[in-house]
Amino acid sequence: MILAIETSCDETAAALIDDAGRLHANVVSSQAELHARFGGVVPEVASRRHLELICPVVQSALDEAKLTFDQLDRVAVTQGPGLIGALLVGISAAKAIAWGKGLPLVPVDHLLGHVAALYLEPVRLEPPFLCLLTSGGHTLLLDVQEHTSLRLLGTTLDDAAGEAFDKGARLLGLGYPGGAALDMLAREGDPGAYSFPVARLDGLDFSFSGLKTALLYAVRGLDSAELERRRADLAASYQHAIVRALVEQTLQAAEKIGARQIAVAGGVAANSELRRALAGAALAPVELCTDNAAMIASAARYLKPLNPPGYLGLDAYASRQLA
Ligand code: KG4
Numbered sequence: 001m002i003l004a005i006e007t008s009c010d011e012t013a014a015a016l017i018d019d020a021g022r023l024h025a026n027v028v029s030s031q032a033e034l035h036a037r038f039g040g041v042v043p044e045v046a047s048r049r050h051l052e053l054i055c056p057v058v059q060s061a062l063d064e065a066k067l068t069f070d071q072l073d074r075v076a077v078t079q080g081p082g083l084i085g086a087l088l089v090g091i092s093a094a095k096a097i098a099w100g101k102g103l104p105l106v107p108v109d110h111l112l113g114h115v116a117a118l119y120l121e122p123v124r125l126e127p128p129f130l131c132l133l134t135s136g137g138h139t140l141l142l143d144v145q146e147h148t149s150l151r152l153l154g155t156t157l158d159d160a161a162g163e164a165f166d167k168g169a170r171l172l173g174l175g176y177p178g179g180a181a182l183d184m185l186a187r188e189g190d191p192g193a194y195s196f197p198v199a200r201l202d203g204l205d206f207s208f209s210g211l212k213t214a215l216l217y218a219v220r221g222l223d224s225a226e227l228e229r230r231r232a233d234l235a236a237s238y239q240h241a242i243v244r245a246l247v248e249q250t251l252q253a254a255e256k257i258g259a260r261q262i263a264v265a266g267g268v269a270a271n272s273e274l275r276r277a278l279a280g281a282a283l284a285p286v287e288l289c290t291d292n293a294a295m296i297a298s299a300a301r302y303l304k305p306l307n308p309p310g311y312l313g314l315d316a317y318a319s320r321q322l323a
Pocket residue numbers: 009134135136137138161162163165166177178179180181183266267268269270271272289290291
């Protein structure tokens with residue numbers, strides 16, 4: 001039985017998984033509301049909130065699974081990339097639990113975790129596959145040949161797709177984080193109403209910053225009554241441009257490496273238009289797209305654990321290391 005902890009951004013999460021890959025608990029406590037009035041995640045506020053939530057979240061995962069600390073075999077934790085202060089809360093808790101019970105510890109890369117959501121029920125995907133990993137912090141095309149190795153094929157040159165959703169949502173007055181709200185609003189709009197530019201880059205990279213500027217100018221050109229009337233059309237057209245860029249590059253990557261299977265993971269994989277556009281792909285279940293500890297637990301099954309006391313000096317990392 002593995003206890004996994006995830007605290008890389010603004011979700012405090014704990015999950016339990018057995019050696020057959022069956023989830024026994026998956027608890028996620030989101031701090032989104034706490035950060036909403038600042039229009040984004042405030043790192044120090046996130047760290048402090050993680051500190052308050054980590055013990056009750058771990059305990060409620062154990063309660064949900066009807067397990068005690070004595071029944072654990074391993075502890076897994078997100079090591080990075082993410083906010084250093086936030087990560088350190090999870091890492092310190094994981095070390096304390098593992099050390100206290102004499103258990104091995106498995107450090108997990110957050111991106112490997114997002115991909116590992118695809119190994120869980122009901123998708124149960126097995127490598128090799130091409131993965132579009134699209135979240136608030138990353139937009140990556142990955143050649144996944146094995147459970148534990150990712151080869152980078154393309155990435156964003158500026159904003160991540162989730163960031164583009166959040167910034168667009170903000171311009172449309174939808175609050176933070178606005179990706180899901182923009183998705184909802186877009187359902188009432190016409191995706192062909194505005195023609196927003198999709199950057200066409202050589203190779204397999206992405207760029208979303210021009211799109212955001214185009215939306216800014218479109219919004220600026222409207223008075224408040226017009227904006228209210230066109231908001232759904234703007235949302236639908238903007239979303240359509242992001243999804244088109246994601247889909248086009250993914251299909252191109254699949255062709256380039258001769259991928260037989262395409263998969264999509266990460267927070268933006270929850271987007272309804274993207275899911276429709278890539279309906280033939282393996283899609284992570286919506287509840288496992290945004291940050292959670294089940295995906296960290298899933299990745300931990302394939303990684304080598306560190307024995308005590310070797311992990312006591314383990315540190316967090318802020319930027320992408322894998323791929
Ligand atoms: O994977 P995640 O929880 O955090 C990171 O690792 O970054 O992704 C969060 C991102 C946010 O930008 C959020 O707006 C976006 O995923 N998101 C969506 C949807 N649900 C979440 N974007 C578009 N449509 C959605 N339905």
